[in-house]
Amino acid sequence: MKPQMRNTYVSKTVAALKPSGIRRFFDLASGMEGVISLGVGEPDFVTSWSVREASILSLEQGYTSYTPNAGLLELRQEIAAYLRRKFHVDYRPETEILVTVGASQAIDLALRAILDPGDEVIVVEPSFVAYEPLVVLAGGTPVAVQTTGADGFQLHVAQLEQALTARTKAIIICSPxxxxxxxLRPAELEALARLAKEHDLLVIADEIYAELTYDGGYMSMAAVSGMRERTILISGFSKGFAMTGWRLGFAAAPEDILQAMLKIHQYAIMCAPTMAQYGALEALRSGERDVAEMRSSYRRRRNYFVSSLNEIGLPCHMPGGAFYAFPSIRHTGMTSEQFAERLLIEEKVAVVPGSVFGQSGEGHVRCSYASSLEQLQEAVKRIKRFLARL
Structure with missing residues (x-):
């Protein structure tokens, strides 16, 4: 008797995952002419020429073989110096820094390295769309803790404490x-540190946007007293150095955790691309002026765009970093998905529904101001016209 075929060979866990809501709207917009995209979170700057040149030179010199699994030691040393100089945290480049294929891979490795089946991870919402799926893929259970626009989406540690159970192992934060x-302000980070120490928790700190802060006072979670040994610091080159397509990130963590991450990385990836690592090396050595110019440009755009959103009737707090505005659209009576779809179809402006970032994102839309000032001005005109019709 012929054995019966399975209905599907796809894992039930993977089958249950939802596709990225960001990509859905990006794909919709890409098929339309004349669209102003405020959707995908990517710098509109080209990678610095000195970085591109360093990568080209590495190819010309024949540096095309594998690097050590953890990445070029020279690059890890530069990352360690960068973290010490910019964020006042010390890591040993030989054993506590890992070069990854983007910051997203670093988050994936961190979760797979620390989680056992049934472990819970608190995810502070609204949050990057990948956090909860990556927790699930690592065998853990994500537990959402919401923040609200009423106070600019600041973190309240009392809410985190209420969400803790005996199975809680880690908290994921993203600042900016x-x-x-x-x-996140120093006082909030210090309160989070007290909670982590009291309940023996790890903090996975996604600091990929740390270079893009506009009002001073940025503090790394790992720099808080007593938190270096409880923090997995995630960062990379995509946002601050305009190197999204290079897919290069890094993690810094206590040696036992970092070496567990490296073990997975060895089997899954081997090493990050060699030529991208040489580019990143140059970015750390000579890219500070370019980063400062980009940050200054985004600050100007932020000030214009957020002020304009408030003026035309979309209430929006002033973001302290990254390149996103997150205005409220509650007064329109539409869901965030309805608002985003109609705005795209009727005025050809692409934004991302807040609902894709978790339940607390509903009632908002994400607008990236990593576009030219001229495009932002035109987008404001179109959004104003759209609101007037409502």
Whole structure:
């Protein structure tokens, strides 16, 4: 008797995952002419020529073989110096820094390295769309803790404490935040540190936007007293150095955790692309002026765009970092998905529904101001016209 075929060979866990809501709207917009895209979170700057040149030179010199699994030691040393110089945290480049294929891979490795089946991870919402799926894929259970626009999406540690159970192992934070642009203040980080120490928790700190803060006072979670040994610091080159397509990130963590991450990385990836690592090396050595110019440009655009959104009737807090505005659309009576779809179809402006970033994102849309000032001005005109019709 012929054995019966399975209905599907796809894992039930993977089958249950929802596709990225960001990509859905990006794909919709890409098929339309004349669209102003405020959707995808990507710098509109080209990678610095000195970085591109360094990568080209590495190819010309024949540096095309594998690097060590953890990345070029020279690059890890530069990352360690960068973290010490900019964020006042010390890591040993030989054993506590790992070069990854983007910051997203670093988050994936961190979760897979620390989670056992049934472990819970608190995810502070609104949050980057990948956090909860990556927790699930690592065998854990994501537990959402919401923040609200009433206070600019600031973190309240009392809410985190209420969400703790005996199975809680870690908390994921993102500062500056994607999608809200909120920067966690030192007092909030210190309160979070007290909670982590009291309940023996790890903190996975996604600091990929750390270079893009506009009002001073940025503090790394790992720099808080007593938190270096409880923090997995995630960062990379995509946002601050305009190197999204290079897919290069890094993690810094205590040696036992970092080496567990490296073990997975060895089997899954081997190493990050060699030529991209040489480019990143140059970015750290000579890219500070370019980063400063980009940051200054985004600050000007932020000030214009957020002020304009408030003027035309979309209430929006002033984000402290990243390149996102997260205005409220509650008064329109539409869901965030309805608002985004109609705005795209009727005025050809692409934004991302806040609902894709978790339940607390509903009633908002994410607008990236990583576009030219001229495009932002035109987008404001179109959004104003759209609101007037409502």
């Amino acid at each position: 935040n994607n999608p809200t642009g909120t920067v």
